[in-house]
Amino acid sequence: LYKDGIIYFLGIYLFVCSQILLQVEISEIQGNIFRLKIDEASPLRARYKVPDVLIKEPTTQRLFVSQKESGILALSSVNEDYKLKVTANPFQVVIQSKGETVLSMNSNGLLYFEHLQPPPGDRYTENEEAASDSSKRKQEDLGLWQEKFGTFLDIKAHGPSSVGMDFSLHGFDHVYGIPQHTETLLLKNTSDGDAYRLYNLDIFGHKIHDKIGIYGSVPLLLAHKPNRTSGIFWLNSSETLVDINTKAVHMPSGSAAETAKQRAVPLTDVRWMSESGIIDVFLLMGPTAFDLFKQFAQLTGTQALPPLFSLGYHQCRWNYEDEQDVKAVDAGFDEHDIPYDVIWLDIEHTDDKRYFTWDKKKFQNPRKMQEHLRKKKRKLVVIVDPHIKVDPMYTLYSEAKDKGYFVKDRNGQDFEGICWPAIPLLYPNCTPPSVFKGAELTMQKDAVHYNNWEHREVHNLYGFYQQMATAEGLIRRSSGKERPFVLTRSFFAGSQKYGAVWTGDNTAEWGYLKISIPMLLTISMTGISFCGADVGGFIGDPEPELLVRWYQAGAYQPFFRGHSNMESKRREPWLFGKRNTQIIREAIRERYVLLPYLYTLFYRAHTAAEPVMRPLWVEFPEKIETFDVENEYMLGNALLVHPVTEKEAKAVSVLLPGSEEIWYDFRKFKRMEDPGILKIPVTLENIPVFQRGGTVIPLKTAAGKSTEWMIDISYELHVALDTEACAIGELYLDDGHSFQYLHKKQFLYRKFTFHKNILTSSVDADWEICIS
Template sequence: MEPEHEAQVEECSATEETAQYKTCNDIAFYRRQKLLKSGNCLFHARLDTLSLSGNEAKFQIFNADTKVFLLVEVYSIVGNVVRIKINELAPLKPRYEVPDVLVKEPLTQRLIVLEKDENSITLSPGENGPQILITAKPFQLDISLQQELVLSVNSLGLLYFEHLQPKPEQKTSAETNESSAAKSEKEADNDLGLWEEKFNAFCDTKLSGPTSVGLDFSLHGYEHVYGIPQHAETFQLKPTEDEEPYRLFNLDVFGHKLHSPLGIYGSVPLILAHKPKKTAGIFWLNASETLVDISQRAVAKPLTIGIHQDVKKVRPEPQTDVRWMSESGIIDAFLLLGPSTYDIFKQYAQLTGTQALPSLFSLGYHQCRYSYDDQADVEQVDAGFDEHDIPYDTIWLDIDHTRGNRYFTWDKTKFPNPKRLQQRLKSKKRKLVVISDPHVKVDEKYYIYSQAKARDFFVKDSTGEDFIGLCWPGESCYLDVTNPLARDWYADQYSFKRYECSSDVLYLWNDMNEPSVFKGPEQSLPRNVLHHGGWENRDLHNLYGFYQQMATADGLSRRSAEKERPFVLTRSFFAGSQRYGAMWTGDNMAEWGFLKISIPMLLSISISGISFCGADVGGFFGDPEPELLVRWYQAGAYQPFFRGHSHTESKRREPWLLGEENTKLIRNVIQERYLLLPYWYTIFYEAHVTAKPVMRPLWVEFPEDVDTFGVEDEYLVGNALLVHPVTDAEATAVTILFPGSGEVWYDVKTFQRLQARQTMTVSVTMENIPVFQRGGTVIPKKTKVGKSSGWMSEVPYALQVALDSKNSATGELFLDDGHSFAYQASNQFLYRKFHFHNGVLSSSCADDRGKYKTKCVVEMVLIVGMKASPSSVMVCYSDGTEKVIPFKYDAKTCVLTLENLVLNVGNDWKVKFS
C-alpha cells in the first residue's frame, strides 16, 4: 500500500464513523411538500382543452391559487398499463425527463371517449381495456379494470408541482432597512430551502431554484404493499404516518442501520400492491431524490348485490395511499394494472427490460476479500479450494490490485504477472473479477485521467470546473457516465488492447458508484455539480451507477465483438439495471440481524425486476462466529448471487479456516449449489424470457393464500424449491408455512412428504437448513460436482421428479454453451420439457427454435412420492426402440430410482412405469 493510500484509508475510516445522513426534516423539498395537507386540492382540470391526437390524450390543469398551468398527458399502453405525465405547460427551460431506463417507447393504443358530462370524462382504449375517469374539479383520475376501481390519482389532493421561475433579484446595500415582517418572511424562505439549502457544513445552491414534484395514489382494496428497494427493512412496506418516509437516494452508508427507511446503495421507484387474486403497481420514473409516504385506512364501500348497489349497506375495505415526493424532474408515472402477479412482472419488464441471462459460471460460488495480499496469496487461495475439494468459479480482486488505486492498472510489485494468474485460472476453468470504480485519481501521468480530462469527460462543479473530491486514490475526478460519449470511451477501456494484461477470463465489479465522495455531503456528490447537458446531480443522482454498469457491460461485450456475455456486479442500481448484470446489498455486517434482514431485502429487489441479487456471505465487516458463517453459506447457496466477501480488517475466513467440521458443512452446501446449477440456469432463462423472479415471495406463487402475504423468512427458488434459512443463533427448530391448498412438499434430503396447507415446527441441525421440493415439479440436476462449473459441462443430468396429489409433475431444462450470445444470434440452445402423468415420464421440446447439439445425457431419475412399486419400467427411445430397465424402490421413503440411463437430453423419449 502506498503511503498516500494508507493515509486515505485512515481518513476514510474516520469519515465513516462520523458520517451523518439526512432525516426527512433535513430535506427542504419534503418540508415544503408536507405543508400541503390532504383534502385541499388546488388543481382543477380544463376539460375543454382535452385533445385526443394519435394515441395520446392531453389536457390542461391549473393551480387555483398560483394560476400556473400544467399539461397532463395520458396514455393507454398495450397490456393494461396507464401512463400519466405532468409537466409545465410553458416552462422557462426544459425539465429533466429520465432517458435510457425504458427499453423503448411503450406501444400505446388509441383512447376514445366513453362518457362525458360537465365535470368528468371517461376514456378507454376499448371495452376490455382500462377505463380512465377524469374529474375536473377538483382534479382527479380514477383507473378501473374489468369494472373494478383499481387506482385513484390525486384523490387526496396532494398533487405538487413547483414551476420554474427566475431567481429573485438580490437586494442592494441601500435596501438594508427591512421591516421585521420582511425579515421573518425571508427567514421562512431560507428554512424552506428554495434557492439555497444547508446541511451540516455544506451549502447547496440551486441553479433552478425550487423544482419539486409530488403526487398521491390510492390503491383500492389493498393493504399489502412491497417494493421500493433498497432499504434494510421488512419485505412488506410499513405505514409511515408517524415515521420517516422511505427514502430513495443512492448513498454509500457504511454499516447501515437495520430497520431504517434511509436510502442506501440503490433504488427502484416501484411499488407493488397485492390482494387475493389481484396485484397492481406504480412505477414512478424519476431519478432525483424521492421520498415515499405510505398510509393505510379502512374505507366504507357500498355493498353490491347482483348488479345493484345498496348504499345503505356498506362494508369496510382496506385502502393504501402512496405519496411520491421528488426533488426535481417531471411527474411520469406508470400504473400497472395486472390483474395477476405475473401480469405485473410482464408489464414492468415491457417498460424496463428483463434480467440479462448470466453466464453459467456467474451462478457458481465467488470468493472475494478486500483485499488479497498479492498474486501468491491469490494462487494459494485458489489451490486451497482444490485441496479441500470445494468447488468455486471466480476469485475477486479489490482496489489493492491496482497501482495506487488507478483502475485499469496493476500493482506490479504485488501482481508481477497478471497474465500468468489469469492463464492459471483459465486452465482450471475459473475466472477473475477485478474492481473498477468511477472515481479517477488526479494524476496527469495516469492515462485514464489525462485522456478523460482532454475529452472533457468529468463531472463539473457549480463553477464549470472539473469537480474534485476525495475517494480511495485521494483527490479524484468523477467520470460523467451520463454523457454517451464518455460511456463510449469508458467502454473502450475494457478492450484487450487498452486494458493491459486483461484476458477473456477477466470480468468486472463496479463499486462506490452511488457515487461515493469522502467528505462530501452525505458522502456523495454535491447536488449542484453539473453533468452532461447542464443537468444538476439533483436531477439524475440515482442514475449514476446504472450508467456505469451499462458502460462496463457494453465494454465487456465489445471486446469479444458482441459474442460473449458480460458479467458486471454493481453496488448502485436503478430501474432497468437488470439488463446489465448483477447487484448485491452492499456493505453488511457480520451479525445475525444482517443475515436475517438479507432475505426481505433480496425479496424486495427480486420483485422489482432485478433477479440477479445477493448479499455478502458472512457479512462484509466484522468477524462472524463459525455458526453464523455456516448458516450464511447455507442461506447464500440458495440465493441468486452467491459470494463470500470480507473487509480488510476482518480475519481471514476462507471456507477451510474454521475447523474440519465447519469446512465439511460449508463444502456440502456449496456442492449442493453446484448440483443444482442446471435448475438455477433454467430459472434464470425463465426470468430472462418471462420476467418471473428467480427468488420469489410465497404470495407470488400462491396469490390467494392470505397467510403468505406477510412471510419474509422463507421464499421460493423458482416455482419448485421452498427455502427457509436459519437466521438465529443456536436454533434447533424453525416454524415453516407450507402454502397452497392441496399442495404436497418433500424434504429434499429425507424425502419426507408433507401435505399443505399447514404451519409446522421443523427441527434443524447444523447439517442443514429446511429445503423442500414442491410436488408437481421436476428439477434438473447434475450427478456429480466438478472443480468449477466449467468442469461440469458434460457431466450427466439427474431428474428429481416430485409427484403432486394427482401423481403428476412438470419441469424444464434450458441448455446452451453457457457463455455466449449464440442462444439469441443463431438459436443455439435447447429448451426441454419433462412431464410425468399417468405413469409415464416424457421428454419433449419446449421451444422448437432451439438447435443446440449436445452429447449430454440424463443418467439418473428419482421419482419422489411414488406410493407403490411398479412391476416394470420401460424406456422408449426416439428411434422407436424400447428397453426394460432395472430400478430400485424404497417403500419407506416412497422413492423410485433409475440409474445408469443413457437418455440424450436433446431427444424425445419416454419412461413407462407399469
C-alpha cells in the same frame, strides 16, 4: 388529441400559482399499462426527463371516449377491461376494472408541482416605497434557492422544482417494493414516522429496520390482494420520498337487507415526492403478479442472461494481497475439494488507487496469474470504484481532463471528491463511503453533469450508467461474442439489463442474515433477479455457526459470493475446523448440483421476466397466510427454501402453503405431512428445502471443481408428483457464455412431463417462438 371520437392521449391544463399552465397526458400502453405525465406547458427551461431506463418510448394505444361533459371525461381501454374517469376540478383520475375501483390519483389532493422561476433578484421592484417589503420577500425566496447541510451549501441554480402526487390503492393492505432498504418485505405505514427514502448512498454498516435509502433504488411499488396485483412505477431519478398509509374505509354493504350496515375495506394511500424532474408515472394493472413483472420488463427490460460461471461460487476479500496469495487461496479450494468459479481482487490490486492499473510489486505478472486460473477453468474479477485519481501522470485522468469529461462543480471547475484516490490521509480512521466530500458523503447536488444537468436530477442514475458503460464496453471488447458479468452495488430501475446487484456492506451478525432475505426478495420483485448478499457479512468476524448458516442460505440464492472487509479475519471456507469445513463444502456442492435448475430459472427471467427468487405470495396469490412471510421463499416455482437465521436453532416453523399441495423433503424424497405450519427439526448440517408436488427439477449428478469442469457430468431429474400423480418441468442449455442462444437452434430447451406413469421429453414450442 381527438380523431373520429378516439383519444390518443388526453391534454388537460391545470392552473398553479402565477397562472402557470401544467400539461397532463394520460395514455394507455399495450399490456394493461397506463401512463400519466405532468409537465409545465412552457417551462423557463426544459425539466429533466429520465432517459435510457425505458428500453424504448412506449407506443400508446387509443383510449375511447365513452362520456364527455363539463369538467368530466370518461374513457375506456382498447379491450374495455378498464374505465378511466378524469375530473378536471378538482383534478382526479379513477381507474376501474369490472365496476371495481382499483386505483385513483390525487384522491387526497396532494398533487404539487413547483414551477421554474427566474432568480429572486430578477423578480423584485427597485421602487423606493416597496423596497423594504421587496427585500424581505427576496430574502425569503433566497431561502428556497439554497440550503445548508452542516458546512455544505446547496445552491439551486434553477430554484425549487419539486413534484409530488398521491395515489390510492383500493382494497389493498399489502404493499411491497421500492428497494433498497434494510427493512421488512411488507412495507410499513409511515404516518407516524419517517417516509421511505430513495436516494442512493454508501452507508457503511447500515442499520437494520431503517427507511433511509442505501446503495440503490427502484421506484416501483407493488400492491397485492387475493384477486389482483397492481403496481406504481414513478420514473424519477432525483431524491424521492414515499409515504404509505394503510387504513380501513367503511363502505355500504352490498346486500339490500343490510344497506344500513357498513363493511370495512382496506385502502392504501401512497404519496410520492421528488426533488425535481417531472411527474412521469406508469400504472401497472396486472392483474396477476406475473403479469405485472412482464409489464415492468416491457418498460425497463428483462434480466440479462448471465454467463454460467457467474452462477457458481465467488470467493472475495478486501483484499487478497498478491499473486502468491491468490494462488494459495485457489490451491486451498482444490486441497479441500470445494468447488468455486471466481476469485476477486478488491481495490488494493491497483497502482495506488489508479483504476485499470496493477500494483507492480504485488502483481508483477497479472496476465500469467490469470492464465494460471484459466487453465484451471476459473476466472478472476477485479473491483473498480466510480472515481478517477487526480494525477496528471495517470493517462486515464489526463485524457479525460483534456476532453472535459469530468463532472463540474457549481463554479465550472472539475468536481473533486475525497475518497481512496484523493487525500486519504485526511481520514485515517474513516468508514468507507465512495465520496467523502459531500453533505451526506456523496456528490453535492449542485454539481453539474453533461448537458448542464445538476447532480440532483441524476443522482440515482449514477451507478446505473456506470454498470451500463462497463457491460457495453466488455461486449465491445469481445466483438459482441461474450456475455459480460458486471456486479454493481448502486442501481436503478432497469439495472437488470446489465448484470447483477449485491446488497452492500452488511455486518457479520445474525440480524443481517435474517434481513437479507426480504431485501433480496424486494430487489427480485422489482426486476433484478441476479442479486445476493455478502456471505458471512462484510464487516466484522462471523462466529462459525453464523458463517455456516450464511453459506447454506447463499447456496440457494441467485448470486453466491463470500466477501469480507480488510479488517476482518481471514475466513476461507476451510479455516473453521473440520466439521464446519465439511458442512460448507456440502452447501457449495449443493449449489453446483442445482445449477441446471438455476440456469433454467435465469433463462425464464431473461425471456419472461419471472423472478428467480420470489416471495411465497407470488406463487400462492390467494393464500393470505403467505402475504407477509419473509423468512422463507420460493426458488422458481418448484423449491421452497427456509434458511436458518437463529443461533443454536433446534427447530424451525415452516409454512408449506396450499391445502391442495403436496410437498416433499428435497434431499430425502420424503412426502411431508399435510401442508400448513410445520415444526421441522434442524441440525447444523443443512437447512430445510422442499420440492413442490407437480414439478420436475433438472440437476447434475455430481459437483465439479467449477462450472467448466461439469460439462460432461450427467443430468438427473427430480420428479415430484402432485395429487393427480403428474409433474412438469423444463431444462434450458446453451454454451454458457456467448450470445449464440439468440439465434435459432443455438440452445436446447426441453419440457418434461410425467403423466400416467410415463415420463416424456419434448421441445417447448412456445419458448422457441419467444426466442425466435
